Amino acid sequence: MAIRRQVLKGALGLSLAAALGSAAFAQDAAKVGLILPMTGPFASTGKQIDAAVKLFLAQNGAVFGGKKIEIILKDDTGNADTTRRLAQELVVNDKVAVLAGFGLTPLALAAAQVATQAKVPEVVMAAATATITEASPYIVRTSFTLPQASEPMADWALKNNIKKVFTVVTDYGPGIDAETSFANKFKAGGGTVESVRVPLRNPDFAPFLQRASEAKPDALFVFVPSGIGAQFMKQFVERGLDKAGVKLIGPGDVVDDDILESIGDVAIGAITTHHYSVAHDSAANKAFVTAFKAANGGMRPNFMAVAGYDGMRVIAEALKKTNGNTDGDALVAAMKGLSLESPRGPILIDPDTRDIVQNIYVRKTEKKDGELFNVEFAIIPMVKDPVKAAKKQ
Amino acid sequence: MSHLQDRVRASLQASRRWHIAEIVFWLIALGSFWAFPRHLLLMNEIAILALFALSLDLILGFAGIVSLGHAAFLGLGAYAAGLLAKNGMGDPVLGLVFAMVVSGFAGLLSSPLIVKGNDLTRLMVTLGVVLILHEIANSWASLTGGADGLQGITINPVLGLFAFDLFGKTAYLYSLSVLFVLFLVARRMMNSPFGLSLRAIRDNQLRAAASGVPPSQRLALAYTIAAAYAGAAGALLAQTSQFVSLDVLDFHRSADVMLVLIIGGPGYLYGGMIGAVVFKFLQDTIAAFTPQYWMFWIGLFLVLFVLRGRSLIHGGVKLFMTRLPWLSGRGRS
Incomplete structure (x- = not known):
């Protein structure tokens, strides 16, 4: 009997702690669920994007439009079922304002339904099949096709x-x-x-x-x-x-x-x-490359990193435009037509297709x-x- | 002779009686729905993995057939249910039955390969079958979507009443119900003369044959049933994620399910379920702490577990049954 009571107590304590943990910081934070392949054959993609996202926040601070961006990094191992479950959990449990990452096409497609159903923007930072942006009206891409x-x-x-x-x-x-x-x-x-x-x-x-x-x-x-x-x-x-x-x-x-x-x-x-070379000749790129290498033990950024960097910037600019409103439709509307000077050169989020022009x-x-x-x-x-x-x- | 028959019958009937611990187990499974509302999606995956492991238990734990390609039937079931839903028949129960029929039929067809031969040939043959299916699913992109996965599946509400939601409420209850019903059927089967004959074949095929059990038939039947069970797990996977990727036929699925069964212990039906809980829980907790290096910790745990700790879980279960006789139904009678 004693054992059972203790187990019950433990379970109760656990669920209580979980509930409390999720309630804190809910007010002035905008959570970004970053789903990347951090292990497995495509781990290099995850590593580059993760590093670039961290660099962007370190350089620009994390507060945009009055909201503090909080990154929740999840590893989907490059497995589409896991991507979908993680996307769903991030939306339901962590109440993320934006889903981002997505290392491969099947992974981006697996999460598309979740984005549509939950009305949460899905910022694709890697996957590059042309049709991806058509899978959901909430998909915005910052990589390339x-x-x-x-x-x-x-x-x-x-x-x-x-x-x-x-x-x-x-x-x-x-x-x-x-x-x-x-x-x-x-x-x-x-x-x-x-x-x-x-x-x-x-x-x-x-x-x-x-x-x-x-x-x-x-x-x-x-x-x-x-x-x-x-x-x-x-x-x-x-x-x-x-x-x-x-x-x-x-x-x-x-x-x-x-x-x-x-x-x-x-x-x-x-x-x-x-669309990107580390040797691209511009002041913006030189600054980006130097900072990226300094923060990551000399690792060179590649086109994945630049897409992750710009992806974070697109999210940040959208938050600024909406004054911290994290409504999915408002964020996507703010992302459409964004025009930025990226380390790769000028980029534009096509207002018609939500895909990148570069x-x-x-x-x-x-x-x-x-x-x-x-x-x-x-x-x-x-x-x-x-x-x-x-x-x- | 009749005395012996009576004894066998009595023993089977005794094993059919419900142990209190079993009732507690299922009540906890149901209660988790309210206790852990944040983890319904993970629990759904656990229920599906548990059903898949139960299916492997039927052939490995009871009939002694080793398989490195059990994902073949999981994948077939997933694609069967997914394709049915994609072509306009989105009723989940219909898809489930269809997937079980397709996978069961595939099990029946491939059973001659399993019935003959020893463990090593079985390992190779099952591995070969799943590799072939994987390549077919990859190449036949017009049907399966190839490496991009099967897109555009819409699943209707369960029984026309409960729509699949983002929280995974319907998903978990649906998967748990299917697991429970199929478990009941498996429990009844394994505690019947059929189950007894399977165990006889597992322990000594020659002796079983000499005492009048036809091993080939029984093994083929067990393999077919297990394949249908795996198909059901595949259908649940496809329906609750509304998506099928090539990954369902991947080698790691077959390997994972074997690990799960080894963690939980084969041959008593609950092994797969306990193993699934332990495996998924570990994977999820460690991956949340360290998204980059969780595989290292899982690997380390598995090595230590197989070397040392296996008796922990199995011993714990036994202890629970023997030390607390007041909990056991038999203790009271």
């Missing part, structure tokens, strides 16, 4: 005497987006394309690269998720594709700034189109002062997501 980054690559290739391209992409939403948007544009311009898709989990590129080398293309177009690029580049060289004179082109994910050093010199000469840069991977950088040499200004733009016409 794959077609946005891939179509300019087709233009560049056509102009630079590349006639035959072999594409290797990871077999999921963003990869398919990258492949189709590139291939359509490239074929329309008179080029020929052969395509293969590599599974998302446990990718082994060797057999695919074998086929690529047999096809003898002018260039190999590649998309792999952030963090996987090192593996790909290693096998690219092992297969001797670089020596066969095959150019490496694609959206910038494969030469991700975060892992560029570990890829090594084999990356030199790769031509990529992307410059896309053509870059070449080079060695400068003993370090590898993606050096920008051409700009395509203020590119909208071509998939949604085409639908509108």
Whole structure:
């Protein structure tokens, strides 16, 4: 009997403590539920965004529009069921004003229903399939879309005497987006394309690269998720594709700034189109990179970090605009049409699609002062997501 | 002979009687609904994992069939229920039954692979089956949504009355009810001559065959039932999250459920449920403290637990049953 009574007491105490804990700070705080893959194969995405979010708050203070932003970080391990449950718990238990993060497309999509049902803005800081923003009217994106980054690559290739391209992409939403948007544009311009898709989990590129080398293309177009690029580049060289004179082109994910050093010199000469390079030449970027490195033991920020940084800024600006009103509809309305000067250059949240409009840069991977950088040499200004733009016409 | 039959019958009847501890267990499960309103979603996941572990217990704990691919039936059930709902038939109970039929049928079809062979071949075969299904689900993107997951599932209210809410109230009560009903059925089955024959096969297949139990048939039947149970767990997963991702067919699902059953102890039906509570609770608490490094602590716990602490939970359960005879139904009679 005594045992049972004690267990009961313990349970009562626990639930009481939980209830009290949630009641405190409810008044003048705006909670942001940050759901990221902090463990598992996509942990680097989580690490970059988490660091950038912390940096933004450290630099700008946490109070905007009279509300103190409080971050609740959750690890979804890159697993969509968990993302959905965490999103639901954050909304129901922690009463978050904004959901943010979302490392991969399936994860962002899994939370979309929760955002709609709870009328809470979902700020997508990483996932890059074009259709994501259509899954809920509460989704706002600060990263990029794959077609946005891939179509300019087709233009560049056509102009630079590349006639035959072999594409290797990871077999999921963003990869398919990258492949189709590139291939359509490239074929329309008179080029020929052969395509293969590599599974998302446990990718082994060797057999695919074998086929690529047999096809003898002018260039190999590649998309792999952030963090996987090192593996790909290693096998690219092992297969001797670089020596066969095959150019490496694609959206910038494969030469991700975060892992560029570990890829090594084999990356030199790769031509990529992307929205951010750590080498972007602007005062805002220099300040961002210096502060980010100082706060994170010398780790370079990559395009994930800049999207997390801007994502926090979008949330902060929206809070300022609404004077601290955390109503979901008001926040989304405030985010629409926001125009900011980001470390990557000017960005705009498209008021029609809630997707990001930004410059896309053509870059070449080079060695400068003993370090590898993606050096920008051409700009395509203020590119909208071509998939949604085409639908509108 | 008739004397022996009487004894067996009496023993089965005795094991069918409800122990007070069992009633307390289910009352706690129901009471948690009011006690922990903040954790209904987690409790829903626990109930689903418990059902999945119960399903594994039927074949591993009772029939002695080892499987590294039990997620095959979980995934089939999830996709079956998800696809049914996506195509306009969103009634949850209908989806549940459909998923059980699909998974049960798949279990029946694959049972010849399981019935023959030893533990090692069973491990390999079950692992192979789930890998094949995973690849099919990945490649057949027009049907399953591939790696992006199955989108656009809408589930109608349970029995037309209780809509699924953001708090997980309906979800938990629905999953708990399904778990309870299927548990009752499993309990009755395992405490019947059928259950007894399974245990006989597990302990010594030759001797069981010699005493007139047909091992192949019984094992195939047990495997089919377990597959249907796993399908039900999959359906619950798909319906309560209104989403199916490739992850339901992932290897870690099969591995997790085995861990859960080992933590709780196989062969007495409650093992899976206790294991599910311990596993999920640990995972959630540690992950809340340290989102980056929780896997390290889980790993450490599991190693220590399997080496040392297993007797803690199992011993605790036994202690509870024996030391407190006044709690036990048998003590009173």
